[in-house]
Amino acid sequence: MNPDEVEFIGEKQLISIIPTFNSSTIHLVSGDIGPFRASLPLNVPLWIAINLKQQRKCKIQPPDWMDVTRLEQIKDDEKSSRTFTKMPSEHYMIEAKLLLGYAADDISRADEIRTVIKDIWDIRMSKIRSSVDMLIKNGGSYAAVDNLTLMEINTMRPLLPQAMDQIHRMKKERSHLRPPTQNTTLSLLNSSHTSTSK
Known part of the structure; x- marks a missing residue:
């Protein structure tokens, strides 16, 4: 999409x-x-x-959530939470972009609202980047996307194939560096013993 x-x-x-x-x-x-x-x-x-x-x-x-006080609270909650908080609208960025772009004269404190929404977006984008970094570092095979909006998921999509490739490469390298298991060691000893007895 x-x-x-x-x-x-x-x-x-x-x-x-x-x-x-x-x-x-x-x-x-x-x-x-x-x-x-x-x-x-x-x-x-x-x-x-x-x-x-x-x-x-x-x-x-404007929708009820398009209020400076309410948005400041959402911003504070987003900052203090390690996970993504639920947004007041699944399409908050699209609504904000269109309403502030075409109907700013109908919205009280439109400039302040624009700034706070941008701050919320930036905080959430930073969390997305951190989540992708953590996914790579931990070698995970899936990422939790609870409470992300469709636009946010769409924004993070280009990062995921690259992240998954990196994880796959790291897992491959780890498997080559893994120390031999007990069975592998016994197998090596047996083959060594067989060759010396000949």
Whole structure:
């Protein structure tokens, strides 16, 4: 799955908007949306919200988690935890990128939110790199990816084949350096004894 496909999936997230127009229900393959009534909140897929916002036909209501205080708490939890903490949304980075890019005027303290989300992303990326390093050092054959989002997994994918190749090489080298077992030693002694008796 490439980054565009991950973003495409993220754009299907539902988000609340306040339309500035009236319209009948829109029929989509994924389901019906609407009817639209001016000033009445309505949940729509993120891609529709952005499209309407660009046409100045709605005001976007950011998700509850897009709040500086809440995000600072998530950042602190992520810093203090050795494992990955659960994010408030499976597609938090895609939502943040699109909403802060196209609807920053609808989001209170948008610049601060952008900074904290970037900090959270950086902390999690650092953990991913450390996890891959640990995987190589310990010669593991699998890695735990609990609580990673689809975008984070997609970001780490290029690292994994290289890491697994490195682990395979190290295991191969270790098997060549392993000291002989008792059976191997006995076998060598027996063959040596047989050759001297001849």
